[in-house]
Amino acid sequence: MRSPFGTTATPGSGAPQRFSPSSPSYDLAGKVMLLGDSGVGKTCFLIHFKDGAFLSKTFIATVGIDFRNKVVTVDGMKVKLQIWDTAGQERFRSVTHAYYRDAQALLLLYDITNKSSFDNIRAWLTEIHEYAQKDVVIMLLGNKADVSRERVVRSEDGETLAREYGVPFMETSAKTGMNVELAFLAIARELKHRAGRQQANEPSFQIHDYVESQKKQPSCCPFV
Numbered sequence: 001m002r003s004p005f006g007t008t009a010t011p012g013s014g015a016p017q018r019f020s021p022s023s024p025s026y027d028l029a030g031k032v033m034l035l036g037d038s039g040v041g042k043t044c045f046l047i048h049f050k051d052g053a054f055l056s057k058t059f060i061a062t063v064g065i066d067f068r069n070k071v072v073t074v075d076g077m078k079v080k081l082q083i084w085d086t087a088g089q090e091r092f093r094s095v096t097h098a099y100y101r102d103a104q105a106l107l108l109l110y111d112i113t114n115k116s117s118f119d120n121i122r123a124w125l126t127e128i129h130e131y132a133q134k135d136v137v138i139m140l141l142g143n144k145a146d147v148s149r150e151r152v153v154r155s156e157d158g159e160t161l162a163r164e165y166g167v168p169f170m171e172t173s174a175k176t177g178m179n180v181e182l183a184f185l186a187i188a189r190e191l192k193h194r195a196g197r198q199q200a201n202e203p204s205f206q207i208h209d210y211v212e213s214q215k216k217q218p219s220c221c222p223f224v
């Protein structure tokens with residue numbers, strides 16, 4: 001039986017189990033998908049998290065879907081994130097829909113320098129509600145926060161939209177790395193929390209509070 005977190009589960013128990021020493025070197029695993037319009041920076045976001053590097057300026061649109069694994073440590077627990085990078089182009093949508101169903105978390109990106117990528121977020125959320133699990137963790141990310149001169153979406157607008165849908169929000173930069181790791185760490189902590197892996201003395205985890213307390217703001221926001 002497959003557990004909702006991809007870990008080995010005792011048949012009938014339903015709960016994720018700790019891996020034995022002979023099993024892979026992580027305690028918990030989860031599937032995360034990157035979604036958003038073409039060109040918002042999903043591939044760069046993943047590459048920055050995985051390799052700490054920013055890809056060249058050449059934009060090569062993702063074809064179909066691809067994934068990378070990375071293990072992060074949260075309070076001594078190793079959480080393997082299987083991160084799926086989807087193609088933002090409309091013509092690949094039917095392919096990516098098939099992958100929504102067993103994702104535990106979705107990072108939904110728009111580009112702060114591209115208004116239509118922000119305007120399309122509602123349509124993305126409609127698709128998510130149609131195809132993803134009801135309790136999927138969603139985080140809204142306004143990417144390319146490093147290019148403040150070309151900003152056309154105010155940070156407040158991202159915050160208002162996120163509040164409307166009850167999801168955490170932050171601005172990010174796949175170029176400088178601003179809030180990139182934080183987004184994945186917040187997801188890993190939430191997965192750990194949902195799997196009931198809190199220590200007895202740990203306070204209950206609230207993803208909104210965690211993101212709000214940890215996120216960095218862009219150094220200057222001269223948007224008028």
Ligand SMILES: Nc1nc2c(ncn2[C@@H]2O[C@H](COP(=O)(O)OP(=O)(O)OP(=O)(O)O)[C@@H](O)[C@H]2O)c(=O)[nH]1
Pocket residue numbers: 036037038039040041042043044045055056057058059060061062063086087088089143144145146147172173174175176
């Ligand atoms: N300045 C800046 N440029 C970025 C950032 N993230 C991505 N880019 C650039 O934006 C372009 C598109 O980035 P990708 O990561 O390929 O976009 P994508 O969302 O994966 O696009 P699809 O694969 O078509 O869905 C590339 O030229 C990147 O170099 C960022 O945070 N800041």
